[in-house]
Amino acid sequence: MSKLKYLNICVGVTGITAVLLGGTIVFKGLTSGASARSVLAGTCLLLGGSCFAVKSLHEIQVESEIDKILIERRNAIPTNCRGCRKFHGIEYEGVMLVCAIHPTGVAGKTCPDWKSFRQRSKS
Secondary structure (H helix, E strand, O other), X not given: OOHHHHHHHHHHHHHHHHHHHHHHHHHHHHHHOOOHHHHHHHHHHHHHHHHHHHHHHHHHHHHHHHHHHHHHHHHHOOXXXXXXXXXXXXXXXXXXXXXXXXXXXXXXXXXXXXXXXXXXXXX
């Protein structure tokens, strides 16, 4: 789990705590006839906390979706093409073009034309 996800969880818990405190203040203020100032403060805590909680939970969900998509894309790359600078990997009308040299990929475990990103091409 990434640091950002932990941060969003902490912000969400803080927001939920603010909602609970704000709700308690509003409830006690309305039932005991407290000042409008305390009811307003409780309402602000209630609204602000709910905004924090919803925002952080939404960010956690978005980050999880992004992680899922990245894993799916990484798994779609043929094993013998991973790290190759010639890999293309874009689908055209439902058919993936692996690379210009081997449009459908290589049948064997290794590709004779594999080139690392770190190697410099000679121009």
